[in-house]
Amino acid sequence: MISSVSRPQGTERATQRTIDMPFFSKPKYSTVTAPKKKDIPRDMYTRCPSSGEIVYTRELEENLMVVPKSGYHFPLTAPQRIKSLVDEESFEETDSGLFSVDVLGFKGKADYSEKLRRDQAKTQLEDAVLTGTAKMGGIPVCLAVTDFRFLAGSMGSVVGERITRTIERALERRIPILIVSSSGGGARMYEGVISLMQMAKTCSALNRLHEAGVPFISVMADPTYGGVSASFATVGDLNLAEPGARIGFAGPRVIKEGTNETLPEGFQTAEFLMERGLVDQIVPRNQLRKRLIVFLHAFHHGMRPHPEVFGKNGSRRQPVAAAD
Amino acid sequence: MDKPVFSLDFEKPLRELEMRLSELLALSGEQKLDVNDEIAAIERKIEATKREIYLNLTPWQRVQLARHPKRPYALDYVERIFQDFQELHGDRCFGDDQALIGGTAFFNDRAVMLIAQQKGRDTRENLKRNFGMPHPEGYRKALRLMKTAEKFKIPVISLIDTKAAYAGVGSEERHVSEAIGRNLREMAGLRVPIVAIILGEGGSGGALGVGVGNRLLCLEHAYYSVIPPEGCAAILWRDRAFAPEAAAALKLGARELLEQGVADEVIDEPLGGAHLDPDATAESLRRSLRHHLNELMALDTHDLLEQRYKKYREIGSFEERKVAQVAEAVVEEQPQQAEAGR
Numbered sequence: 001m002i003s004s005v006s007r008p009q010g011t012e013r014a015t016q017r018t019i020d021m022p023f024f025s026k027p028k029y030s031t032v033t034a035p036k037k038k039d040i041p042r043d044m045y046t047r048c049p050s051s052g053e054i055v056y057t058r059e060l061e062e063n064l065m066v067v068p069k070s071g072y073h074f075p076l077t078a079p080q081r082i083k084s085l086v087d088e089e090s091f092e093e094t095d096s097g098l099f100s101v102d103v104l105g106f107k108g109k110a111d112y113s114e115k116l117r118r119d120q121a122k123t124q125l126e127d128a129v130l131t132g133t134a135k136m137g138g139i140p141v142c143l144a145v146t147d148f149r150f151l152a153g154s155m156g157s158v159v160g161e162r163i164t165r166t167i168e169r170a171l172e173r174r175i176p177i178l179i180v181s182s183s184g185g186g187a188r189m190y191e192g193v194i195s196l197m198q199m200a201k202t203c204s205a206l207n208r209l210h211e212a213g214v215p216f217i218s219v220m221a222d223p224t225y226g227g228v229s230a231s232f233a234t235v236g237d238l239n240l241a242e243p244g245a246r247i248g249f250a251g252p253r254v255i256k257e258g259t260n261e262t263l264p265e266g267f268q269t270a271e272f273l274m275e276r277g278l279v280d281q282i283v284p285r286n287q288l289r290k291r292l293i294v295f296l297h298a299f300h301h302g303m304r305p306h307p308e309v310f311g312k313n314g315s316r317r318q319p320v321a322a323a324d
Numbered sequence: 325m326d327k328p329v330f331s332l333d334f335e336k337p338l339r340e341l342e343m344r345l346s347e348l349l350a351l352s353g354e355q356k357l358d359v360n361d362e363i364a365a366i367e368r369k370i371e372a373t374k375r376e377i378y379l380n381l382t383p384w385q386r387v388q389l390a391r392h393p394k395r396p397y398a399l400d401y402v403e404r405i406f407q408d409f410q411e412l413h414g415d416r417c418f419g420d421d422q423a424l425i426g427g428t429a430f431f432n433d434r435a436v437m438l439i440a441q442q443k444g445r446d447t448r449e450n451l452k453r454n455f456g457m458p459h460p461e462g463y464r465k466a467l468r469l470m471k472t473a474e475k476f477k478i479p480v481i482s483l484i485d486t487k488a489a490y491a492g493v494g495s496e497e498r499h500v501s502e503a504i505g506r507n508l509r510e511m512a513g514l515r516v517p518i519v520a521i522i523l524g525e526g527g528s529g530g531a532l533g534v535g536v537g538n539r540l541l542c543l544e545h546a547y548y549s550v551i552p553p554e555g556c557a558a559i560l561w562r563d564r565a566f567a568p569e570a571a572a573a574l575k576l577g578a579r580e581l582l583e584q585g586v587a588d589e590v591i592d593e594p595l596g597g598a599h600l601d602p603d604a605t606a607e608s609l610r611r612s613l614r615h616h617l618n619e620l621m622a623l624d625t626h627d628l629l630e631q632r633y634k635k636y637r638e639i640g641s642f643e644e645r646k647v648a649q650v651a652e653a654v655v656e657e658q659p660q661q662a663e664a665g666r
Contacts, residue, residue, distance in 0.1 A: 098642050099644075104574065110573070
């Protein structure tokens with residue numbers, strides 16, 4: 001039922017709409033240009049929400065948005081995340097050009113089209129996931145990274161489709177896939193049950209990958225909830241998590257209000273979940289690339305990585321004949 | 325069949341007419357007055373009102389019917405449709421979930437594995453059944469039983485009726501997300517036919533966790549939703565009172581599921597809902613299930629898995645633009661697509 005509805009590109013409607021707007025009530029979409037600057041930290045210094053310590057913003061960025069002393073992990077955007085993981089200039093985006101449509105017609109206070117436009121402008125992304133191929137330590141991989149800034153990293157048709165295509169590409173080429181999740185909402189409610197079905201769709205593709213013996217590594221960043229955690233994110237051959245990442249099915253408030261239970265200390269954090277057996281390892285962000293290269297070698301390559309492959313361009317300076 | 329004591333808001337006009345009818349009947353019995361004409365008139369009016377109400381149900385009214393306390397639950401169908409259901413307990417890890425049960429049974433003398441989400445009829449049973457909201461153990465038990473079915477090559481029938489997977493501390497501590505996610509992946513590859521049937525509530529991941537299959541059948545007043553209408557209203561309208569609007573927007577009714585390619589067949593219920601005639605509803609369900617199971621049993625394993633894969637692979641609604649168009653679109657920030665839709 002892939003319906004490629006061609007959206008009228010005409011400017012008539014846009015003009016029409018602007019004219020209809022009363023002068024004093026600011027048309028909502030005009031706000032979309034403003035947040036662009038917000039993404040770039042304007043201030044020279046950033047306060048750590050965990051320790052209260054003040055950090056030089058440029059230093060923070062150089063440290064992959066991790067506060068050096070407290071180890072607090074600020075969220076990464078999908079492009080930042082990809083850059084932090086892959087061999088230099090090896091990333092090639094795949095399956096771009098897919099756009100969400102307001103199939104259910106959410107209007108008024110809950111206008112889906114408007115939210116899509118707003119977040120497209122804010123993030124310069126087409127939807128809440130970036131997918132592609134890249135190399136990590138010289139090993140070709142397929143990659144899908146969700147971006148929390150876009151509708152809380154929720155999965156609708158586009159996210160489901162791009163992730164599924166990425167899994168299918170990994171299967172076809174028999175190369176490992178890495179999915180980095182960060183989603184507050186899980187399945188995107190604006191697309192109703194179609195979003196829910198994306199959980200089954202991505203997991204169906206993962207089943208084929210699983211049976212073919214192709215590695216799938218899931219990295220859970222803060223936060224990973226709902227339909228994303230209850231589908232692909234928790235069924236990796238490896239489930240890795242970032243320090244302090246909150247991971248769960250239902251949000252803590254829903255649980256607290258619904259059950260009156262006291263939430264235990266550290267509830268739903270990566271550390272809490274590793275203790276209870278869901279997470280294989282908690283990997284600090286500045287070690288993630290190296291760690292992933294190790295696992296890719298273990299599962300895909302079968303040999304210990306040469307120290308040089310951890311370098312920025314992921315390759316060995318001089319090709320050496322394989323040892324032994 | 326007894327008259328439902330419980331009445332939904334929108335059924336009030338009907339209940340009033342029924343009360344007048346019973347008053348008239350009592351009167352004619354006691355005083356030997358000739359009120360036959362009046363009685364006939366009221367009976368006609370009741371019929372007309374019934375049709376008016378039940379043939380024009382709003383999505384929100386359907387949700388209420390799906391949650392009707394008199395609605396037949398899974399085991400009410402099991403005893404009418406299947407023979408010799410033998411419940412099998414436990415996930416062999418932690419416990420036995422009574423909100424999500426399963427076991428062997430026979431359907432037209434053919435062995436099947438039943439998976440069923442079961443709600444309670446009274447408070448005591450509801451405590452046992454956790455109001456039909458399964459814990460991770462339920463999903464893990466279901467998977468264990470489905471794997472057994474695969475091993476012995478018997479089809480799986482999954483009866484779905486849950487508000488949601490249970491959202492509680494224990495549920496999270498034992499990773500309900502993983503239990504559901506694993507079921508999705510494993511059910512996609514299970515080498516026997518799977519027919520899933522939504523009897524009442526299809527509550528999001530809680531339903532989908534035992535809902536991946538070759539066929540999805542839906543009772544007429546069942547719903548299947550990514551989020552409960554109240555939850556959607558609370559988030560998008562910031563007010564749960566907008567649940568009727570959310571229910572309409574979410575397109576969660578059986579017929580809408582069929583239109584969206586999610587459900588494969590809608591099974592008619594008696595006018596007014598399944599609870600008014602559970603036997604007739606069960607019979608419709610039995611006929612539909614027989615038909616679909618026969619079709620699936622004729623497929624070889626490869627085709628069976630291919631069909632299941634395609635069923636989900638094709639669900640999605642998006643616009644695919646050529647790369648050149650994309651560059652353009654990003655530049656001009658596309659403020660269109662306002663009135664289209666519905």
